[in-house]
Amino acid sequence: MAVEVILDIYSGRENPKWRLAPPEIHELQQKLNGIWKKKTDHLPDPPGLGYRGFHLSATEENMPKHMTVFEGVVQTESGNFQDPDRGIEKWLMQKSKGHVDKATYDYLVSLAEAK
């Protein structure tokens, strides 16, 4: 049972990736439970260069196997769902601390504060 997170941000360097700790998986599950009723047709296009969101791969039951979280939308194989106030996205940004270098974490924090 695991959830791997990839921060999609770089071009030349490898993107940072890490696994959520069990309490974080539980917390994510609770956050996801709050969004499944809010489908959206809107699918933001990430830029070519720069922050392009988070890709999540899960082996958890009751969780989509693949998700992309970007600009307030959680994209899954069964549709796109609103992430109100970018709550899940900002939470993932916070959880990147310790898994990305300080410059990248500071950049994510600036993005979270700006939007």
Added chain:
Amino acid sequence: MPTIVTLDVFSGRPNPTWVLSDGDAQHLSERLGAVQQLTTQKPSGVLGALGYRGFVVTPTEDSQHLHPKFHVHEGIIDLGMREPNLISHEREVESWLLSTARGAVDPEVLSHVEADIKKPAPSHAELLARPPHVACPHCAAQDAPVYNPAKWNIPSVQPHNNCYNYANDHITNTFAQPGRAHGKMYTALACPNVDAAAQADGLVNSPNFSKPLAAGHGWYVALVVWPGHDYHWYRQDKVGCWSHKPGSTAARNVDNSNKPITDPKTCNRGPYINFCTYMITTRHVVIK
């Protein structure tokens, strides 16, 4: 639950829409599954021409069968930025979608769309040969690669090759790093460091990128840096415009504003604000 089809054809009036039954949605899914040929081309309808611009299919409820939302035009099934598109030269998906439009679309409009769909989808060569929407600069390098994103945007290649692989036109499946093949990888994410690492691999600085390069003498690439975070490379293709592959995403020939790249020095590069230099690479350069 229903799947909505929109015929993208009007300019002033709202486009016609109609609903597919569950059976028709299943039928559509089977037709999509039969289309196997990958393409990285976009249908011209996404550029907003007047007249028939394709169909937009939007499942409105959980669907086990359909991609969340897609656009079909000129035989190209456009699945969005994260996946290579599919192409069906017989345009059968469009023909079938049109057959479900009876009653929802004026007969004259139906005839207009039918006439367009009877034309064969453009061949890959025709798509590649389409003139860009801006004047590309002259390409002075005989060895410059042809813009062929289909070579890169496939599952076995795309995730494992980055901008450095793409600029050097060399698939290594190692997410190649400047200098790594020669034990001289960059130690800081700044122009001089990445430039020196690339030179260790055999690239040569060439601030004057318009100097003619004869066959066997390589092609032009350009290095830019997001200070302290990352670097990025572009390459000049045979057509004269530039293309790039941002990390593990798809190769493309547009910048962050979705505009063709006539010069990486002036295009929209997002946070990669430092333009370092043009360089020359060749088939003899070794990267890892």
